[in-house]
Amino acid sequence: xxxxxxxxxxxxxxxxxxxxxxxxxxxxxxxxxxxxxxxxxxxxxxxxxxxxxxxxxxxxxxxxxxxxxxxxxxxxxxxxxxxxxxxxxxxxxxxxxxxxxxxxxxxxxxxx
Numbered sequence: 844x845x846x847x848x849x850x851x852x853x854x855x856x857x858x859x860x861x862x863x864x865x866x867x868x869x870x871x872x873x874x875x876x877x878x879x880x881x882x883x884x885x886x887x888x889x890x891x892x893x894x895x896x897x898x899x900x901x902x903x904x905x906x907x908x909x910x911x912x913x914x915x916x917x918x919x920x921x922x923x924x925x926x927x928x929x930x931x932x933x934x935x936x937x938x939x940x941x942x943x944x945x946x947x948x949x950x951x952x953x954x955x
Contacts, residue, residue, distance in 0.1 A: 895934040902926050907955055916955040
């Protein structure tokens, strides 16, 4: 951008809008094969789980699991056969909530 005399943000924005973006669109754009909208509906997807930060952990004998340096106690009623010493996923969601998942089951827990 210096080669084109861009010295500040205002002239940089003008350069991008008038020269750079049209140049890239002319030389790099690819026309779609079909005009049909091929996006899948997101209705069946759990976007909160997909966009969460996930950490793998192992359930200890006292039904606790560590995730991101925090110990989580799995509450009674949430324990399943084969849960001890099994791998679980500790999810920290965008809203800050913590969810623990064993296979496809979400377990009730509290910070210990």
